[in-house]
Amino acid sequence: MNTTAAAPPVTTTAETAFRRPNYLNAAYGVRSWLLTRDHKRIAILYLISVTTFFAIGSLFALLIRLELLTPEGDLFQPDTYNRLFTMHGVVMVFFFLIPAIPAVLGNFLVPLMIGAKDLAFPKLNLASWYVYNLGGIFTLWAIIHGGVDTGWTFYTPFSTHYSNTYVIATALGIFINGFSTIFTGLNFIVTIHRMRAPGLTWFRLPLFIWATYATSVIIVLGTPVIAITLLLVAVEKTFHLGIFDPALGGDPVLFQHMFWFYSHPAVYIMILPAMGVESELIAAFARKRIVGYKVVAFASIAIAVLGFLVWGHHMFVAGESIYAATIFSVLSMLVAIPSAVKVFNWTATLYQGSISFQTPMLYALGFIGLFTLGGLTGVMVATLGFDVHVHDTYFVVAHFHYIMVGGTIMGYLGGLHYWWPKISGKLYPAFLSKLAALLVFVGFNLTFFPQFILGYLGMPRRYWSYPPEFQVLNVLSTAGASILGVGYLLPLCYFIWSMRYGKDSGDNPWGAVGLEWDTTSPPPTENFYTTPVVTHGPYEYNREEVHNRMSQEVTLG
Amino acid sequence: MRSSFPLFPDSASTHAGTVDAIFIIWSLVSIFFTALIAGLIVYFMARYRRRHSEEVGANEEVSVWLEIAWSVIPLAICLAMFVWGTRSFFDLYRPPADAVEYTAIGRQWMWKIQHPEGQREIDTLHVPVGQSIKMKLASEDVIHSFYIPAFRIKQDAVPGRYTSIWFRASKPGVYHLFCAEYCGAEHSRMIGSVIVMEPRDYQNWLAGGSAGKSMVASGGDLFQSLACVTCHRAGATGRLARGPALEGVFGSPVKLVDGRTVIADDNYVRESILNPTAKVVAGWDPVMPTFQGQVTEEQLSQLIAYVRSLGPIGSAPAGGTGGTPAGTTTADSPSAATTPQTAGPGAPQ
Incomplete structure (x- = not known):
């Protein structure tokens, strides 16, 4: 994008780049990090926290896959296994997938992309990180003391009257964590409304901002509902008030309604930001305006709105009225359409593009493939008669991992690889990072594709032991998970390595447009030397100024 | 195999x-x-591969x-x-x-x-x-x-x-x-x-x-041993008529004291046994004691099987019952089978 001026100019050589003042060398010491109000430093804090929780959640996943290598339950006791899959779900959903892209990439990029100096409420932003960790500590405390075995869905009356594990501590951890998400969402909404640079109209916003905005709206409207629901579970368990337990006059299915009223939109909290990242990556590596910019932007809003109206599709066989099920089925089909449209738009953007195959682009292409399959199986399970058979089987497990892992984590990793030079000012090894992207894609498919077949064969989810005819597919799945694990470990290693040993990236190694690339890498604390003025939309590659900077491009490796 | x-x-x-x-x-x-x-991605990747570092994409919109x-x-x-x-x-x-x-x-x-x-x-x-x-x-x-x-x-x-x-x-x-x-x-x-x-x-x-014994016969025994029969007796009049007769009731509409009409399906009969005051039949006093905790799930389904087996009898039940057995006696209407109408919130013990 066009900025009025930038001093020092963005075309400094890599050599001098790091000596310039930036947010990383602005201050040193633990205190300067723990009390920072800089959105970029808070993003780094979040990066460390969510990576820790991702590692914990992955460890649980690894143990689950090891147990499922053999049909007999021979590695753990069944109640240990039940705790493992519960805590895998809790940690991954609430402490990784929901905060990952908004709190790390969103925090870092929202002010940069809209030409602002910081978020609207920097102290609230820092508070959100502390609240997140407080919630995390509650949950870790519960894990260390023996964990929780209700499944991440906490279905009543099992969670309220039959489980003797740490339900309340875990619920409290999620309850507290919800506030951190709300703080972040609120901050983004206000920032995007109030702090856009001069000339940056709504339809000149990058699509990542549109997606983040849609996500923030869901967060602010939906998160209180899960907080209320978990509070009611705690109240029922503590005071024996009949809310969800039929023995006390409550209704167990009411819990499912309340739980999914939040937790289905939560899926869109996870996937919408990844879609936003995807749009940025496709535009940058095809050097082309996203086809149907407004359609893609409004598709995010449509998904956010429709996403609130489909929760009942989790209860097709739970005793819900068949007429209600019909409505939820058709609405679930409708929410798939904006997602499908986005996929077509991204694909069409490649047409007549100038496509380069840097590491972030590999993740972006992988995202399209996995998200397409996840979305298609999503409309399959929205089909009523079909869902009756595959509900609560591995088919559903495979489907939502294609969306959450294949979609969200591919988007997250793609985004990290794309903006890493912006975050750190460093380059990571090209070959190794491409290898990691390939391992993630192959490992992912080997892990989760066999689970579609397992599910159609009828293997129920959350089974600690299973009939022997399911073994071959489970072995394939575990083998895939090992590859996937290596694929996830590699970026962790080379990102850390690059901070010390990586080559300086220069300001704009990809030759990309966007306000965040108009400043230095890493950016100064105040982001821009002068306030940028925007005169055109995002992704305008066919301009004179842009041509001049293309020659600056660095090829990794 | x-x-x-x-x-x-x-x-x-x-x-x-x-x-x-x-x-x-x-x-x-x-x-x-x-x-x-x-296929499109692979084709575009090959066809529109970046040739030199200063190349940019075309600004074409699709139709x-x-x-x-x-x-x-x-x-x-x-x-x-x-x-x-x-x-x-x-x-x-x-x-x-x-x-x-x-x-x-x-x-x-x-x-x-x-x-x-x-x-x-x-x-x-x-x-x-x-x-x-x-x-x-x-x-x-x-x-x-x-x-x-x-x-x-x-x-x-x-x-x-x-x-x-x-x-x-x-x-x-x-x-x-x-x-x-x-x-x-x-x-x-x-x-x-x-x-x-x-x-x-x-x-x-x-x-x-x-x-x-069959489900119906076991239910009939329970109907006697739990003394349901004392009040729900076909053809009883006067002091003996303390509850509506149940012949022909199952599957037909029942008018309640609060003016609503419900279908006497599995879930209704179940609730009436466990929580009798929740939906009282019009014309009757809420005098029935609860059987919560006294009957097991299996006995409940036997009792319901028995109630369902009570077809309409020639002599209409005692006057005052709103649930006239005029309706059909089909085992289950389609909506009744799935409508979760009992066990709603409320009605604490």
């Missing part, structure tokens, strides 16, 4: 074919779109018609599949008139099954080929889910209410019975077998077991 490495499940009910057809069509659609997207096409075609496919899927779903909850009712009660961690003739089984279900069977489901503790993959059916058993689903087995054999809703430590051991037999073999099996 099951293959050791199957890729497609056994099909053993009349419903399975429909689900398989939906699955195959959806799979073909998915393969087509995945291949289309992947509006193309954008409309890729919105409307997926929508049309989805809606067609929606209609098909919904029809097959409605079928599952509308058992044919000749369906026989079996009961399955879930508890941690077993399925207790009772045949109409009185046979009881645990984690095993014997059924004859070709007979429509309605499974009435209940739970004694947490939510379970009754799942027979070879029949492509599944339904949660929810504590505090009845749910149901029906099937007609089409192929003799032994198939899995799973609990599909996570229910605690031994969830994965809450599995059993469905044994589909030729009708003749099934009759032999029935005759061979120590059947005991």
Whole structure:
């Protein structure tokens, strides 16, 4: 994008780049990090926290896959296994997938992309990180003391009257964590409304901002509902008030309604930001305006709105009225359409593009493939008669991992690889990072594709032991998970390595447009030397100024 | 004999074919779109590969018609599949008139099954080929889910209410019975077998077991021993008429004191036994004591089977009952089978 001026100019050589003042060398010491109000430093804090929780959640996943290598339950006791899959779900959903892209990439990029100096409420932003960790500590405390075995869905009356594990501590951890998400969402909404640079109209916003905005709206409207629901579970368990337990006059299915009223939109909290990242990556590596910019932007809003109206599709066989099920089925089909449209738009953007195959682009292409399959199986399970058979089987497990892992984590990793030079000012090894992207894609498919077949064969989810005819597919799945694990470990290693040993990236190694690339890498604390003025939309590659900077491009490796 | 490495499940009910057809069509659609997207990506990758570092993409927009096409075609496919899927779903909850009712009660961690003739089984279900069977489901503790993959059916058993689903087995054999809703430590051991037999073999099996009494007969005994009969007596008048007679009530509309009318289905009779003051029949005082804690889930379903068996009798029940047995006596109206109308919030003990 066009900025009025930038001093020092963005075309400094890599050599001098790091000596310039930036947010990383602005201050040193633990205190300067723990009390920072800089959105970029808070993003780094979040990066460390969510990576820790991702590692914990992955460890649980690894143990689950090891147990499922053999049909007999021979590695753990069944109640240990039940705790493992519960805590895998809790940690991954609430402490990784929901905060990952908004709190790390969103925090870092929202002010940069809209030409602002910081978020609207920097102290609230820092508070959100502390609240997140407080919630995390509650949950870790519960894990260390023996964990929780209700499944991440906490279905009543099992969670309220039959489980003797740490339900309340875990619920409290999620309850507290919800506030951190709300703080972040609120901050983004206000920032995007109030702090856009001069000339940056709504339809000149990058699509990542549109997606983040849609996500923030869901967060602010939906998160209180899960907080209320978990509070009611705690109240029922503590005071024996009949809310969800039929023995006390409550209704167990009411819990499912309340739980999914939040937790289905939560899926869109996870996937919408990844879609936003995807749009940025496709535009940058095809050097082309996203086809149907407004359609893609409004598709995010449509998904956010429709996403609130489909929760009942989790209860097709739970005793819900068949007429209600019909409505939820058709609405679930409708929410798939904006997602499908986005996929077509991204694909069409490649047409007549100038496509380069840097590491972030590999993740972006992988995202399209996995998200397409996840979305298609999503409309399959929205089909009523079909869902009756595959509900609560591995088919559903495979489907939502294609969306959450294949979609969200591919988007997250793609985004990290794309903006890493912006975050750190460093380059990571090209070959190794491409290898990691390939391992993630192959490992992912080997892990989760066999689970579609397992599910159609009828293997129920959350089974600690299973009939022997399911073994071959489970072995394939575990083998895939090992590859996937290596694929996830590699970026962790080379990102850390690059901070010390990586080559300086220069300001704009990809030759990309966007306000965040108009400043230095890493950016100064105040982001821009002068306030940028925007005169055109995002992704305008066919301009004179842009041509001049293309020659600056660095090829990794 | 099951293959050791199957890729497609056994099909053993009349419903399975429909689900398989939906699955195959959806799979073909998915393969087509995945291949289309992947093919286009690969083609564009090769064709529009960046040649030199200063190259940028063209600023072409696609035609509006193309954008409309890729919105409307997926929508049309989805809606067609929606209609098909919904029809097959409605079928599952509308058992044919000749369906026989079996009961399955879930508890941690077993399925207790009772045949109409009185046979009881645990984690095993014997059924004859070709007979429509309605499974009435209940739970004694947490939510379970009754799942027979070879029949492509599944339904949660929810504590505090009845749910149901029906099937007609089409192929003799032994198939899995799973609990599909996570229910605690031994969830994965809450599995059993469905044994589909030729009708003749099934009759032999029935005759061979120590059947005991049928559901209806056991319910009749309970009706006497729990003294239900003292108040709910057909043809009683005067002081003896303390409660409505139950002949012909099941399946017909009942007028309540608060003016509402409900269908006397499984869930209504269940609630009336466990929480009698919740929905009192118009014209009667709320004097019935609760039987919560005095009858087990199995006894409840026997009592209900008995009440259902009370067809309309020639002599109308005592005056004052609003539930005139004029209505039909079909075992279950389709909506009644699935409408979760009892066990709502409220009515604390």
